[in-house]
Amino acid sequence: MTTTGTAMGAMEQTKMVGGAPMYPSKTIVANAVNSKDHTTLVAAVKAAGLVDTLQGPGPFTVFAPTNMAFDALPAGTVPTLLKPENKATLTKVLTYHVVPGRLDADALASQIRAGGGKAMLKTVEGEPLVATMQGSGIVVTDAKGGMAHVTTSDVYQSNGVIHVVDKVLLPG
Incomplete structure (x- = not known):
């Protein structure tokens, strides 16, 4: 992906x-496989x-648990969850961490304001996540009331953006 203009670059x-470096020219998966903090994901x-x-092609916004x-x-x-017979449940949990579109921290903060x-974020799984601000940081709350803090935001990918989170989000 090429970028035009200095602001985008x-x-x-x-x-x-x-x-590991997360290259904006690579896909979410191509980058994530190199992160030693995301081997379970x-x-x-x-x-x-x-x-x-x-x-x-996405674009996707992924809240990536460590x-x-x-x-x-x-x-x-x-x-x-990793057993073949639990693939449907695993898929439900994982797609609950994915929101259609490319929502970087500025876009999330704008929606929150x-x-x-x-901000109510509709996930690929179908149930919403709720994003709020805590100080200058973003917190994502799942259907069970669990709260994940974004620890690294705006990790741009060719097909979206990743926000690293400190908790696994669980659908209802």
């Missing part, structure tokens, strides 16, 4: 996530059969 600089995306989707976020789930949750302090 500056906006889409390469960020480091999990010790990548394994889950593969197990759910979502690689082709997340390599598609390995530590997956580790914080109750013992046995991740191995159970326009919504009087909260």
Whole structure:
């Protein structure tokens, strides 16, 4: 993807996530496989059969939980979700972290302000996430009331943007 104008070029600089550069010219999957902080997420995306989707044109906004976020789930949750017989549940959890469109932190903050302090984000899974501001940071709340903080925002990809989060979001 080529960018035109200096504002877009500056906006889409390469960020480091999990010790690896995240290139704006690569897809979400092509970048995520290099992050040592997202090996569980990548394994889950593969197990759910979502690689082709997340390599598609999008654009997608992905709230990407770290390995530590997956580790914080109750013992046995991740191995159970990765079993072939639980593919539908795994897909539901993963697509709950994906919002259609390219919503960077500025766009999210604008939606939050326009919504009087909260933005309702319709996920690919179908249920909403609620985004709010906490200080200058963005917090995403799931259907069960769990709150994930965006720890790294605006990791631009050729087919969207990733926001790294510190918790796995769960649909209702």
